[in-house]
Amino acid sequence: MRYPFWRVGVFLAACVAPVLWLYQAWLFALGPDPGKVLVDRLGLGTLILLLITLAMTPLHRMSGWAGWVAVRRQLGLWCFAYVVMHMSAYAVFILGLDWTQLGVELVKRPYIIVGSLAFLCLLALAVTSNRFSQRRLGKGWKKLHRLIYVVLGLGLLHMLWIVRADLKEWSLYAAIGALFLALRIPVIARRLPRFNARKTVNATKV
Amino acid sequence: MLIKLPSASGCKESDVTPESFYLSRRALLGSSLAGLAVGALPEWASAAAPSRYADVEPGAAPAWFAEKLPKTKWQAVNVKDEAITPFKDATHYNNFYEFGTDKGDPAQNAGSLKTEPWSVVIDGEVGKPGRYALEDFMKPYALEERIYRLRCVEAWSMVIPWIGFPISELLKQVEPTANARYIRFETLQDPKSMPGQRSGFALIDWPYVEGLRLDEAMNPLAILAVGMYGRELPNQNGAPLRLVVPWKYGFKSVKSIVRISLVSEQPKTTWQSIAANEYGFYANVNPTVDHPRWTQAHERRLPSGLFSPNIRQTEMFNGYGEEVASLYTGLDLRKNY
Numbered sequence: 001m002r003y004p005f006w007r008v009g010v011f012l013a014a015c016v017a018p019v020l021w022l023y024q025a026w027l028f029a030l031g032p033d034p035g036k037v038l039v040d041r042l043g044l045g046t047l048i049l050l051l052i053t054l055a056m057t058p059l060h061r062m063s064g065w066a067g068w069v070a071v072r073r074q075l076g077l078w079c080f081a082y083v084v085m086h087m088s089a090y091a092v093f094i095l096g097l098d099w100t101q102l103g104v105e106l107v108k109r110p111y112i113i114v115g116s117l118a119f120l121c122l123l124a125l126a127v128t129s130n131r132f133s134q135r136r137l138g139k140g141w142k143k144l145h146r147l148i149y150v151v152l153g154l155g156l157l158h159m160l161w162i163v164r165a166d167l168k169e170w171s172l173y174a175a176i177g178a179l180f181l182a183l184r185i186p187v188i189a190r191r192l193p194r195f196n197a198r199k200t201v202n203a204t205k206v
Numbered sequence: 207m208l209i210k211l212p213s214a215s216g217c218k219e220s221d222v223t224p225e226s227f228y229l230s231r232r233a234l235l236g237s238s239l240a241g242l243a244v245g246a247l248p249e250w251a252s253a254a255a256p257s258r259y260a261d262v263e264p265g266a267a268p269a270w271f272a273e274k275l276p277k278t279k280w281q282a283v284n285v286k287d288e289a290i291t292p293f294k295d296a297t298h299y300n301n302f303y304e305f306g307t308d309k310g311d312p313a314q315n316a317g318s319l320k321t322e323p324w325s326v327v328i329d330g331e332v333g334k335p336g337r338y339a340l341e342d343f344m345k346p347y348a349l350e351e352r353i354y355r356l357r358c359v360e361a362w363s364m365v366i367p368w369i370g371f372p373i374s375e376l377l378k379q380v381e382p383t384a385n386a387r388y389i390r391f392e393t394l395q396d397p398k399s400m401p402g403q404r405s406g407f408a409l410i411d412w413p414y415v416e417g418l419r420l421d422e423a424m425n426p427l428a429i430l431a432v433g434m435y436g437r438e439l440p441n442q443n444g445a446p447l448r449l450v451v452p453w454k455y456g457f458k459s460v461k462s463i464v465r466i467s468l469v470s471e472q473p474k475t476t477w478q479s480i481a482a483n484e485y486g487f488y489a490n491v492n493p494t495v496d497h498p499r500w501t502q503a504h505e506r507r508l509p510s511g512l513f514s515p516n517i518r519q520t521e522m523f524n525g526y527g528e529e530v531a532s533l534y535t536g537l538d539l540r541k542n543y
Contacts (some may be wrong), residue, residue, distance in 0.1 A: 008505055016442070022512075025512045026512055028509065028511070031295070031298065031299050031310065032292075032295035032298075032299050032508035032509035032510065033299065033309075033362055033506060033508050033509070033510055034510075034511070034512045035506070035510065035515060036362070036506070039513070040462050062309060093512065093515060094500075096504070096515060096517050101501060105500075105501075108389070108496070108497055109500070111499060114437075122273065133208060142343055151283075155366070161499070162499075163307075164480065164481065165303050165307050165404070165409055165480075165483075166303070166307045166407050166408045166410075167407040167409065168405055168406075168407035170470065171407055
């Protein structure tokens with residue numbers, strides 16, 4: 001396996017945050033409503049991990065360092081892990097495991113519906129993230145994994161519905177997301193500055 | 207309007223009190239609540255003793271407040287069998303968007319708010335309009351402690367011991383004219399001291415505005431508060447003067463008031479202007495009318511632990527139905543949410 005330390009480092013960085021939050025929440029260090037804070041942080045964590053995942057390909061193209069794409073799948077799976085934790089925290093701390101209420105929420109609340117759709121997309125991506133699926137789906141795999149752009153749109157919409165008074169934070173994430181999408185438009189992608197032209201040839205094969 | 211205050215939502219001595227305890231309501235409360243108290247409850251030493259609460263950070267009370275405080279009528283209204291929210295939580299978990307949208311922002315940023323000198327403008331349909339220095343504004347009123355449930359529209363709740371006076375007393379002073387049908391409140395607008403008002407991305411059209419129907423404002427439960435937990439209001443809780451209407455969602459209880467107007471038309475209130483489908487003018491606590499994004503049937507009573515969540519049923523009018531339901535007879539509360 002290439003870049004073992006880099007991969008393990010990314011792994012540790014991604015799992016430190018939720019463990020720390022859970023510990024803080026348990027100690028009431030997150031305030032009197034720790035469940036809500038946890039749900040919000042895990043949701044935002046999902047979005048940030050999604051953006052980081054989307055940054056790997058452009059970073060790779062620009063730097064030519066293959067380490068970026070080496071952790072791309074791991075980051076995508078972390079994004080999925082965070083969304084699972086986000087939804088579990090919501091079910092336990094907000095809904096109090098009231099499943100009939102969950103049914104009501106799923107039918108009545110547009111932002112929950114949008115969030116759930118994004119989750120289903122991420123689920124499909126996570127399930128097909130292994131090499132076996134890659135081989136089996138062939139060209140279809142790449143097409144399927146373009147769903148990540150849909151997830152980004154749904155996730156941002158989900159968040160937009162929740163922020164009510166100040167769009168500053170949301171605008172920041174939306175702008176970063178838009179930038180990463182723009183970098184994938186062929187005209188722009190071709191013009192990206194390359195800081196290490198030699199290695200980029202290998203990169204496009206991945 | 208002369209409703210006797212200690213009613214069902216308050217402490218009904220007679221229905222639970224053994225005869226021998228009957229003479230001392232405080233002693234009774236002390237004993238029945240002792241289990242819940244965990245140090246957050248007042249000492250119930252004697253009938254005249256002022257309420258004391260654990261871990262209250264002392265403030266720097268203005269002279270007029272310090273002078274009035276000893277004459278406060280303590281526990282004029284109380285809650286039954288419900289623990290008072292710890293001071294730390296009530297002062298570090300706030301929605302006061304003028305200081306930022308995070309719950310911790312107000313505690314962090316409200317230090318910049320200058321509450322002395324403070325003046326309040328009274329205008330509109332009143333016989334005695336004018337601008338009053340807060341100490342003069344407060345002169346006619348005797349302070350009372352009102353321990354109320356506070357239900358936020360975001361489905362969390364607290365129990366807070368406010369110190370204030372009924373708005374009905376204010377209305378007596380300002381002499382509303384025959385045209386006055388609503389009362390409108392305005393929060394300070396001062397981007398220099400209020401970072402939230404400096405944000406270019408804010409969706410709120412400052413200043414924050416709230417309002418009540420005049421008969422709602424006349425209800426004895428509706429108060430203007432100047433203190434809490436036995437001291438003056440901390441800045442993040444809306445110092446030096448705020449509204450408290452316990453049967454409505456918290457956002458109605460406008461903070462740091464600089465202007466009170468009596469008006470003939472229903473005022474355009476802040477949250478209703480931003481999202482009328484989510485936040486109505488009435489905003490009465492109502493478990494049967496959902497917020498479009500979540501249910502209002504339950505609430506998290508804070509502090510609510512991670513693995514021992516303190517979730518309870520939300521009561522109609524936040525449990526103050528006996529006092530206020532009559533204000534809304536004939537009104538469709540599903541439409542007028």
